[in-house]
Every structure is written in C-alpha cells, then in structure tokens.
Amino acid sequence: MTYSFLEPYQFNNGLTLRNRVLMAPMTTSSSSPEGEVSEEELIYYLVRSSGPGAVITACAYIASEGQAFPNGMSAAKDSHIDGLRKLAQVIKLQGSKAILQLYHGGRMSQKQFNGHRQPVSPSPIRAERKWAEMPKELTDGGINILIHQFGAAVKRAIEAGFDGVELHGANTYLIQQFFSPHSNQRKDKWGGSLENRLRFPIALVKHCQSIINEYADKPFLLGYRFSPEEIEEPGIRLDDTLILLDALINENIDYLHMSVNYYYQPSLVGFREYAKQIPKEIGAYIDNRVPLISVGSIKDPSDAEEALKFSDLISLGRQLIIDPKWVQKVQNDEEETINTSLSLSKKYTYTIPEPLWQMVSASRNWFPIEK
Numbered sequence: 001m002t003y004s005f006l007e008p009y010q011f012n013n014g015l016t017l018r019n020r021v022l023m024a025p026m027t028t029s030s031s032s033p034e035g036e037v038s039e040e041e042l043i044y045y046l047v048r049s050s051g052p053g054a055v056i057t058a059c060a061y062i063a064s065e066g067q068a069f070p071n072g073m074s075a076a077k078d079s080h081i082d083g084l085r086k087l088a089q090v091i092k093l094q095g096s097k098a099i100l101q102l103y104h105g106g107r108m109s110q111k112q113f114n115g116h117r118q119p120v121s122p123s124p125i126r127a128e129r130k131w132a133e134m135p136k137e138l139t140d141g142g143i144n145i146l147i148h149q150f151g152a153a154v155k156r157a158i159e160a161g162f163d164g165v166e167l168h169g170a171n172t173y174l175i176q177q178f179f180s181p182h183s184n185q186r187k188d189k190w191g192g193s194l195e196n197r198l199r200f201p202i203a204l205v206k207h208c209q210s211i212i213n214e215y216a217d218k219p220f221l222l223g224y225r226f227s228p229e230e231i232e233e234p235g236i237r238l239d240d241t242l243i244l245l246d247a248l249i250n251e252n253i254d255y256l257h258m259s260v261n262y263y264y265q266p267s268l269v270g271f272r273e274y275a276k277q278i279p280k281e282i283g284a285y286i287d288n289r290v291p292l293i294s295v296g297s298i299k300d301p302s303d304a305e306e307a308l309k310f311s312d313l314i315s316l317g318r319q320l321i322i323d324p325k326w327v328q329k330v331q332n333d334e335e336e337t338i339n340t341s342l343s344l345s346k347k348y349t350y351t352i353p354e355p356l357w358q359m360v361s362a363s364r365n366w367f368p369i370e371k
C-alpha cells in the first residue's frame with residue numbers, strides 16, 4: 001500500500017526530507033553530568049535514524065542553571081560542540097536530517113540538577129508541582145542574556161553540523177512560562193497583557209533567525225514546539241495559542257510542532273468536548289500557512305494517515321523506541337511485524353540507554369509493556 005507519509009517533503013527554505021516522519025524529541029537523561037553526549041546516546045540515535053526523514057534530539061539546555069532533569073544534553077558551552085558534532089554525524093549517517101531541540105527549564109528547573117541555584121522565571125510564582133521551588137523573577141537584563149544564550153546555542157548547532165534547531169516552547173518550560181498568564185504576571189513590557197507575554201518568544205525567534213542568517217551557509221530550520229493548553233488557572237487556552245501561532249507564522253517560522261499526548265486529543269480544560277479535537281482545530285486554523293507536525297500515540301500507518309489529514313508531518317516518540325525499524329517495516333510491506341509494546345525480558349534488543357530504560361520500566365503507564 002502507498003502511504004503519503006512515505007513521500008518526500010520540502011520546506012520553504014529548500015531543505016528536503018526523504019519522508020514525512022520525524023523522530024520526536026524525548027528525554028534520555030543519559031548524557032554526562034557535564035552535559036556531554038554519551039556513547040550510549042550515540043548508539044541509541046544511530047539505530048533510530050535509519051528510517052525517519054529527520055530526528056529531533058532530546059532537549060539540550062542552553063544554560064546550566066536551566067536543567068529540569070538529571071544528565072541532560074548541553075549546548076551551553078563551546079566545549080560541547082565536539083560531542084554535538086558526533087551526534088549530528090550519527091543521525092545523518094543514513095540519510096536522516098538532524099534537528100537539535102533547545103530549552104531552558106525556568107521554574108521547572110530543580111536545584112539537584114542545576115548546581116543548587118534558585119530557578120528563574122518571568123514572575124516569582126511556583127509551578128503547581130509538589131517539588132517545585134519559588135523561582136526568582138528575571139530582570140530585564142537577565143531576559144536579554146537568556147535570549148543571547150539561546151542564540152549562542154543555535155550558533156553551536158550550526159557549527160556542529162545540524163540541519164536545524166527546535167525551540168522548546170512547550171511542556172511548561174521557560175519559553176512557555178513567558179507566554180503563560182499563570183507564570184508571567186509581570187508589570188513591564190515582558191508580561192501581563194497577552195501582547196506583552198508574546199514579546200519574549202517573538203524576540204527569541206527574531207534573534208535566532210539573525211544568528212542563522214549570519215552563520216548558516218546552507219538551509220537551516222528554525223522550528224517551534226508548543227503546548228496548545230495548560231491545566232493551570234489562569235493558563236494558556238486554545239484562543240491564546242492561536243494568537244501565538246499567528247505571531248510565529250508572521251515571523252516566518254519554518255515549522256510548528258504540537259506537544260500533545262494524542263493526535264486526536266480533546267481539550268484538557270473545562271468540560272471536555274470529545275468530538276472536538278484540539279490538533280485538528282489547530283490544523284484547520286493554520287490552513288497550510290506553515291508546516292505543522294502532529295504527534296501523540298501514532299502507532300500504526302492508519303494513525304499516521306489520519307494525523308496527516310490536518311498536518312504536514314508526523315513525529316513518532318514511543319513507537320520508535322519500541323520499534324526503531326517502524327518506517328522500514330512499512331516501506332517493506334511488513335506492517336504485521338511492527339512491535340507495539342516493550343518486553344522487559346528483551347532489554348538488550350532495544351539499544352536504549354540505561355537511564356532511559358530505568359525510567360521506562362519504572363513507569364508502567366508511560367509505555368505499553370508486554371504481559
């Protein structure tokens with residue numbers, strides 16, 4: 001059978017993917033304590049980059065105080081470029097494009113991971129998590145430093161040979177914190193009103209684009225990942241997100257990447273309208289103005305085709321951990337051999353770094369586990 005997700009895809013800047021499947025960014029917590037890419041991670045990505053058109057890496061922190069989990073990957077210093085270069089080479093070895101995701105945890109950062117420093121955020125408001133600490137409010141100067149730290153990380157990604165970066169504006173991390181009315185209640189130009197809460201992500205995109213224009217000598221993507229809604233009150237709602245997406249499209253972002261649990265997900269807030277699918281609503285609103293990546297519980301080719309009815313590309317997360325050869329099996333008409341659950345007794349067949357394996361096996365609700 002011929003599937004549309006196996007067709008090549010070209011972005012407006014000329015970068016072409018061999019198919020419309022991307023590997024979704026997933027935390028591995030498998031780098032060194034200093035943020036150096038490990039051999040285990042290189043093997044993990046090597047095995048999983050042979051099928052998708054592109055691989056989006058686990059998020060790399062742009063400043064050490066922004067770490068939200070242990071042993072994350074770093075793009076914070078020039079000394080990390082060599083390790084990042086190895087990662088880009090491994091991903092690209094078999095024809096996939098390499099995209100480095102960049103983040104700062106903001107108020108989601110934790111002292112045990114970030115050098116025992118107090119987290120920072122747009123406003124001194126705790127995240128609604130039991131473990132969360134009161135963050136320190138960023139100064140105007142601190143905000144400008146952050147923007148330039150992201151830009152420096154983009155420059156390192158270019159030097160390391162990546163084909164693009166993805167700004168992690170989702171999952172309650174710092175970029176999202178600036179847009180959220182829950183975490184951003186500032187009284188200056190960086191917050192308060194919706195217009196002011198847009199200022200940081202748009203300034204960040206503009207700065208990163210200026211770095212790409214100056215240093216990239218070939219097509220280089222700048223993508224943006226977003227969470228459509230927040231459960232906090234007040235929090236981001238779909239109407240807010242649509243305004244954010246308009247602003248990003250006006251800045252010529254290369255692609256938008258949803259962060260949802262299901263490609264058919266209903267609203268997270270209020271009375272859930274199960275017939276109203278948030279990703280589909282977003283796809284209809286964007287209306288092909290910019291490439292949109294759909295994600296979330298895409299397990300088989302029929303799921304992928306359904307998701308492509310309202311998006312241009314799909315990203316696979318858990319499914320590529322469970323079965324790294326998912327794309328090849330579809331290409332070779334071997335769909336019946338696709339694995340859909342993990343067998344804990346076959347640990348060494350998956351080439352998953354030990355820290356990630358421990359997380360997967362300890363959380364039985366995260367991955368389908370073979371009985």
